[in-house]
Amino acid sequence: MTIRVAVTVNGTDYARDVEPRLLLIHFLRDELGLTGSHWGCDTSNCGSCVVWLDAKPVKSCTLLAAMAHGHVLRTVEGLEQGGQLDPVQQGFIECHGLQCGFCTPGMLMTARWLLDHYPDPDEAQIREAISGQVCRCTGYENIVRSIRWAAEHSRADGAAEGEA
Amino acid sequence: MTADGHSPAPGGFGRMPRKEDQRFIRGKGMFVDDVRLPGMLYGAVLRSPHPHARVLSIDTIAAEGHPKVKAVITGETLAGLNLAWMPTLFADTQAVLATDKVRFQGQEVAFVVAEDSYSARDALELIDVEYEPLPVVVDALRALDPGAPVIRDDRPGRTDNHIFDWETGDAAATEAVFRDAEVTVAQDMLYPRVHPAPLETCGIVADFDQVTGKLTVWETTQAPHAHRTLYAMVAGLPEHKIRVISPDIGGGFGNKVPIYPGYVCAIVASMTTGKPVKWMEDRSENLMSTSFARDFHMHGELAATRDGKIRAVRVKVLADHGAFNGAAQPSKYPAGFFGVFTGSYDLEAAYCQVTGVYTNKAPGGVAYSCSFRITEAVYLVERMVDVLAFELGIDPAELRLRNLLRPEQFPYTCQTGWVYDSGDYPRTLRLAMDIAGYEKLRKEQEALRAEGRLMGIGLSFFTEAVGAGPRKHMDILGFGMADGAELRIHPTGTAVLRISVQTQGQGHETTFAQIVAEELGISPDNVEVVHGDTDQTPFGLGTYGSRSTPVSGAATAVVARKVRERARIVASAMLEVDPADLEWERGRWFVRGDPDQGKTIAEIALAAHSSLELPEGTEGQLDAACVYNPPNLTYPCGAYICVVDVDPGTGKVSVRRFIAVDDCGVRINPMIVEGQVHGGLADGIGMALMEVIAFDADGNCLGGSFMDYLLPTSLECPSWELGETVTPSPHHPFGAKGVGESATVGSPPAVVNAVIDALRPYGVRHADMPLTPAQVWRAIQGRPLRTDLAIG
Numbered sequence: 001m002t003i004r005v006a007v008t009v010n011g012t013d014y015a016r017d018v019e020p021r022l023l024l025i026h027f028l029r030d031e032l033g034l035t036g037s038h039w040g041c042d043t044s045n046c047g048s049c050v051v052w053l054d055a056k057p058v059k060s061c062t063l064l065a066a067m068a069h070g071h072v073l074r075t076v077e078g079l080e081q082g083g084q085l086d087p088v089q090q091g092f093i094e095c096h097g098l099q100c101g102f103c104t105p106g107m108l109m110t111a112r113w114l115l116d117h118y119p120d121p122d123e124a125q126i127r128e129a130i131s132g133q134v135c136r137c138t139g140y141e142n143i144v145r146s147i148r149w150a151a152e153h154s155r156a157d158g159a160a161e162g163e164a
Numbered sequence: 165m166t167a168d169g170h171s172p173a174p175g176g177f178g179r180m181p182r183k184e185d186q187r188f189i190r191g192k193g194m195f196v197d198d199v200r201l202p203g204m205l206y207g208a209v210l211r212s213p214h215p216h217a218r219v220l221s222i223d224t225i226a227a228e229g230h231p232k233v234k235a236v237i238t239g240e241t242l243a244g245l246n247l248a249w250m251p252t253l254f255a256d257t258q259a260v261l262a263t264d265k266v267r268f269q270g271q272e273v274a275f276v277v278a279e280d281s282y283s284a285r286d287a288l289e290l291i292d293v294e295y296e297p298l299p300v301v302v303d304a305l306r307a308l309d310p311g312a313p314v315i316r317d318d319r320p321g322r323t324d325n326h327i328f329d330w331e332t333g334d335a336a337a338t339e340a341v342f343r344d345a346e347v348t349v350a351q352d353m354l355y356p357r358v359h360p361a362p363l364e365t366c367g368i369v370a371d372f373d374q375v376t377g378k379l380t381v382w383e384t385t386q387a388p389h390a391h392r393t394l395y396a397m398v399a400g401l402p403e404h405k406i407r408v409i410s411p412d413i414g415g416g417f418g419n420k421v422p423i424y425p426g427y428v429c430a431i432v433a434s435m436t437t438g439k440p441v442k443w444m445e446d447r448s449e450n451l452m453s454t455s456f457a458r459d460f461h462m463h464g465e466l467a468a469t470r471d472g473k474i475r476a477v478r479v480k481v482l483a484d485h486g487a488f489n490g491a492a493q494p495s496k497y498p499a500g501f502f503g504v505f506t507g508s509y510d511l512e513a514a515y516c517q518v519t520g521v522y523t524n525k526a527p528g529g530v531a532y533s534c535s536f537r538i539t540e541a542v543y544l545v546e547r548m549v550d551v552l553a554f555e556l557g558i559d560p561a562e563l564r565l566r567n568l569l570r571p572e573q574f575p576y577t578c579q580t581g582w583v584y585d586s587g588d589y590p591r592t593l594r595l596a597m598d599i600a601g602y603e604k605l606r607k608e609q610e611a612l613r614a615e616g617r618l619m620g621i622g623l624s625f626f627t628e629a630v631g632a633g634p635r636k637h638m639d640i641l642g643f644g645m646a647d648g649a650e651l652r653i654h655p656t657g658t659a660v661l662r663i664s665v666q667t668q669g670q671g672h673e674t675t676f677a678q679i680v681a682e683e684l685g686i687s688p689d690n691v692e693v694v695h696g697d698t699d700q701t702p703f704g705l706g707t708y709g710s711r712s713t714p715v716s717g718a719a720t721a722v723v724a725r726k727v728r729e730r731a732r733i734v735a736s737a738m739l740e741v742d743p744a745d746l747e748w749e750r751g752r753w754f755v756r757g758d759p760d761q762g763k764t765i766a767e768i769a770l771a772a773h774s775s776l777e778l779p780e781g782t783e784g785q786l787d788a789a790c791v792y793n794p795p796n797l798t799y800p801c802g803a804y805i806c807v808v809d810v811d812p813g814t815g816k817v818s819v820r821r822f823i824a825v826d827d828c829g830v831r832i833n834p835m836i837v838e839g840q841v842h843g844g845l846a847d848g849i850g851m852a853l854m855e856v857i858a859f860d861a862d863g864n865c866l867g868g869s870f871m872d873y874l875l876p877t878s879l880e881c882p883s884w885e886l887g888e889t890v891t892p893s894p895h896h897p898f899g900a901k902g903v904g905e906s907a908t909v910g911s912p913p914a915v916v917n918a919v920i921d922a923l924r925p926y927g928v929r930h931a932d933m934p935l936t937p938a939q940v941w942r943a944i945q946g947r948p949l950r951t952d953l954a955i956g
Contacts, residue, residue: 019282026281035198036191038414040363041447045870048363076191089189093181096839100669101188102363102414108189127878134870136363136415137669139842140878 005069009034010078020066024058025049027065028075036076036105040134047133050106051075057113059132076105079112087150088112097146099137106133111147120151176682176750179835182674183688184667193412197444199369199382205234207430207443208284210274210291211453212266215302215524215863216313217295219262219273226290227276232283234437236291237275237429239263247432249318250398253422253640254498256327256489257318258527260425265298267315267487268526269865270452275429277441300524300863301325303953304461304484307521315487315522325522327489332503332580333515341476341513345467351551354932355540356952357459357484357525357857358850359451359867360532361875362668364414366454367444368427370434379435380407383427386416387706389664390640391423392698395431410696416668417847417908418531419455421492421708448868455492455528456857459484459952460540464548472558474509474567479516479544483529489520490527492708493536494638494645500530500537501629506578507545508589508627508801509567514579524863532851533844533908535630536709546624546913547930550920554929559606560623560917561597565590568625575894582629584799585901586891587827593625595887596803596825605807613925618810619820620922626804626910629797630902631714640705646793647711648702649719651680651727653786655773657766658690661723664704665716666696670904671836672712676720678832682898683724684765685751702789710800710902713832714893719792721897726788731768733782738763738771798893798901800828804845804914810922815941817853817919819880824911825887828903829896834888837903842884844907850876852915856934860954 002017009032016031028034028051039061040048049060052074079086088111091097098104107130114121114129121129126144135143187193224236239261242248249257262273274291278284299313306312307325316322342348369382379401385391388408396403413420430443445454461482467475483499485491493500499518506514530536549567553560568589569576576584602621609619635644650662661680666672677691694700704716728748735753736743739761746753754762763771765786772778772785807821822845831837854874857867867873892899912933919935920928923943931939931948942948 021282029197033200034191035195036193038195038364039197040365041870043447043869043871045875046363046447076189080190085189092189093185096182096835098185098188098669099671099839099843100363100413100415101184101193102195104188105191123883131877131879134363134875134877136361136417136846136875137843138839139844139846139884140881141842141884142839144878144883 003066005065007068007071007073009073010075018065020064022065024060024063024065024068028060034075034077038102038105040102045134047106048103050109050133052109052113057110076108079108086112087153088115088147090153091146091149095142095146095149097138097143103133103135107135107143111150114147115151119154176678176688177832179833180674180678180688182671183677184671184673195364195412195414196367196369196382196384199411201369201371201440204440204442205277205279205437206281206284207426207433207441208276208281208288209272209426209429209449210276210288211449212262212269212271212273214266214295214297215269216298216300216315217266218298219265220294220296222274223292224274227287230278230283230287230290232279233276233287234279235277235433237261237432242432245432247399247428250423250428252488252490252527253492254489255495258488258490260428264318268524269863270449270526272425275433277433277437302524302859302863304459304482304521304523307523315524327485327520327522328498329517329519330498331517334513335515338476338478338513338515342465342467342478345475346470347468347556348465349548349551349555350463350465351548351930352463353544353547353930354950354952355458355460355462355543356933357456358532358855359456359857359873360417360419361451361873362415362417362419365445365447365450366420366424368430369440369442370430371440372434374438378405378407379431380409381431382409382411384413384420385410386420386668386708388666388696388698389703390643390705393643394423407699410666413668416707417533418457418492418708420668421706422455422490424454447870451857451873452865452868453526455490455531456486456526457529457532457534458540459529462544464544466548466552468552472556472563472566474511474552476511476513477506477545477548479505481516481518483518483520484523484525485520485529486525486527487522488527491529493530494632494640496637497536501535502537502541503580504538504582504627504629505541505545506580507542508569508625510569510573511579525859533847533905535628535905535909536632538628539909542624542626542909543913546626547916550917551929561602564593564623564625568593583796584627585796585893585895587799587801588889588891589625589801592801592825592827592889593803595889596805596823599825599885599887600805600823602805618812618922620808620810620918622806622914622916622918622921624804624910624914624917627799627801628906628909629799630710630905631794631798632709632711633794633797635793643705644793645705646791647704647716647719648789648791649716649723650702650789651723651787653727653765653769655770657686657769659686660692660694661720662694662701663716663720664702665707665712668707670707670712670840671833675832675836676717679717679720680724683721684728686765710904713900714798714896714902715792715794717900718794718897719790722792723788723790726790727786730786730788731765733779734768734772735763737776737778738768795895798829798896800826800901800903800906802826802906802910804910806914806918808918808922810919810940812944815937815944817935817940819849819882819915821885822882823885824907825889826903826906827889827891828906829890829893829901830899832900838886840904841886841907844905845884845911846876846881847908848911848915849880852912852933853880853935856951858952858954866954
């Protein structure tokens with residue numbers, strides 16, 4: 001038995017017939033080939049699988065693909081636009097916010113959401129925002145700095161314009 | 165500009181963003197689970213629910229009848245290929261799939277191959293295994309009891325769970341010091357079983373080409389060359405027909421050194437089905453069956469004078485290795501490098517004795533950035549120094565300053581024979597104390613205590629021994645721990661470096677390019693680093709034990725210097741002077757006394773491939789290769805200070821500050837070094853306060869998911885405060901020392917010492933990790949518990 005799942009991911013429409021039990025993370029990775037989002041724990045603890053569902057970060061290992069039917073998704077592959085990196089991507093490079101890179105896509109998606117809603121977060125707010133996600137390499141310090149960097153270098157065309 | 169008017173060549177060492185980041189921040193990394201091949205099948209492992217049981221029968225008929233199942237492999241299948249058992253990395257054997265018994269909960273029993281991963285898991289439910297449960301021993305302290313169930317009765321003549329006895333140091337000399345010592349202290353302590361838990365679990369894609377006979381595997385491995393050779397030796401495949409690719413790896417921390425049964429099963433499945441087979445374990449499988457770390461039950465003793473001069477240290481260890489001795493470490497060191505338990509102090513004598521035992525727990529032991537068990541050694545000695553400070557009423561910083569090795573004592577041969585290469589320990593500790601504002605913190609603590617509030621300040625000073633290692637002393641399964649490097653200079657002066665180690669996040673693609681850049685004066689952007697592919701790189705033992713920079717980094721510098729010397733010959737032909745008349749400045753050879761007459765590496769590379777007439781016997785290119793056999797380990801050190809606040813009502817520990825001063829010699833890319841330290845400090849918070857793989861009396865693993873095995877998040881970690889001192893390694897080509905594990909090794913005792921320091925008003929001298937709120941609360945009540953066993 002299969003079920004039709006139609007979604008918009010990073011602005012592109014997709015439709016696939018899949019098993020009703022298929023998890024969203026596996027749908028994205030295996031059906032759509034969007035392997036930037038990672039699977040890490042199965043229990044919603046690590047956050048490697050964070051993507052946006054209707055502009056809100058969710059843990060895609062704990063949603064069925066079917067639950068995303070008719071919804072709009074955004075993944076790490078959708079951050080770079082028109083050949084220009086999102087400031088959070090640039091921030092992670094500038095501040096060494098990643099090492100092995102496995103948690104990075106999920107961290108970036110949460111960071112983007114945070115800055116969209118809180119353009120000038122302090123350290124405590126950033127730590128709170130990423131506290132549902134695990135990084136085993138960085139000790140979080142440089143992730144915090146990376147997000148601060150992004151806050152201070154918001155895109156000129158962004159809603160949350162920071163310093164020039 | 166230099167005096168001669170030439171612009172200096174681009175810099176090598178220094179902060180620069182990582183090259184590898186570009187793909188990761190776009191979601192374009194290529195991890196093992198991202199590999200997709202046409203016709204690929206998916207494997208899943210059936211695991212034992214019992215920690216110890218006889219396997220009476222395995223019925224796979226229903227699973228084989230599943231419409232999407234392509235193969236079911238059992239121990240019996242493997243026995244027919246002589247692969248039911250495989251050698252471990254430490255002179256033992258491990259069941260690939262159980263044939264006679266299961267020996268730990270989660271052990272591999274059968275392997276299903278299906279068209280998709282969900283169907284493979286479905287089919288596991290269709291396999292019917294009949295078990296006869298056996299008595300269980302998961303408490304190492306009971307493993308040698310008379311009548312304890314014998315776990316390894318597969319080994320002929322075995323009647324107990326004893327694996328090895330190992331000792332180092334001088335027992336008699338140590339006893340003599342203890343006998344006449346003014347003060348002695350003793351303390352039992354457990355370094356509990358923890359797990360490296362890289363965010364990416366372990367897995368493989370195996371692709372056997374039945375036409376060419378070539379096996380290609382993409383593996384989550386830190387040691388691709390060692391794996392290739394082992395597969396050749398164990399499975400009888402010709403080694404040149406095996407290609408092991410270690411693509412992007414989502415963290416290793418020692419978890420990805422061993423060969424796991426799932427890898428062997430996937431390879432067998434690909435060979436029998438003729439299709440590529442992917443197997444990725446899930447998180448529970450990772451935590452329950454792959455290489456754990458620590459599990460050392462230690463009894464430490466110090467002998468000292470009344471005024472705080474430490475004279476001797478003595479340790480007795482019971483090491484729990486689980487059901488198979490799979491410790492990934494040099495073969496002459498059954499307890500790893502625990503022999504460095506003498507720490508950073510000038511002692512008269514030292515002795516330790518280690519006994520290893522089997523239990524009904526997963527195999528492993530040497531992992532989680534432990535530098536081959538130096539983690540346990542540092543914890544032991546740094547905890548003991550605090551116990552002594554407690555006993556003598558001396559400030560723990562002052563006690564350390566009285567006993568640290570002095571700079572003029574280096575190179576220093578410690579009482580167990582390790583030759584510490586360099587360091588200025590008092591300077592490193594004093595810098596940490598300055599950053600912390602140590603005196604002020606003590607005053608604040610005093611004031612808070614007067615108000616009934618619990619604040620703790622904990623120190624640790626560690627010495628590591630990393631960069632294994634000299635071939636005559638160190639090998640893994642007979643393979644000396646040297647590493648190779650090959651450097652090719654293209655005609656236009658850009659370079660390709662091929663190294664035998666690879667990155668799991670450490671940034672090799674950047675730092676190794678920087679080494680070449682530093683040595684040859686070309687831009688790091690013009691150096692491509694090739695790694696993690698046995699068909700493309702020279703043999704070497706891989707990335708673990710903080711060995712990449714000390715060994716492979718040295719190989720890279722040496723090979724670059726070889727290139728430089730070859731360039732000198734070509735430059736001499738170009739400039740029509742004797743090679744001896746040329747001088748090097750970064751990036752170019754020039755005529756001594758006539759700096760305008762010079763040639764850059766790029767100019768020389770082009771000439772080397774041109775029609776230029778070269779001296780007799782000179783080849784027309786600059787490429788070079790080398791194998792680096794380190795003369796000694798490198799000995800990084802560091803001083804760490806942790807400040808905590810403890811809630812006496814709940815036992816909750818909050819880490820307020822953490823100061824870390826590391827001395828890892830010359831830093832190639834300080835940004836990356838600091839990142840390595842940050843990550844290790846978080847590990848220390850995790851191990852000291854949160855992480856443990858405990859077992860209940862029936863042998864059930866109680867740490868089998870991230871809901872049970874707690875890892876530190878951004879909220880448990882403070883903002884790290886770092887400092888550095890630099891004492892170059894005298895024997896490394898550019899003075900570097902390993903640093904990848906320093907903070908994981910050095911930080912746990914600082915956190916524990918801080919918590920115990922906070923509990924001083926209650927007279928608490930020790931409590932075992934992890935110092936969870938419950939454990940701290942119990943310690944306050946005067947009855948800390950064993951943390952590795954569930955309370956009955």
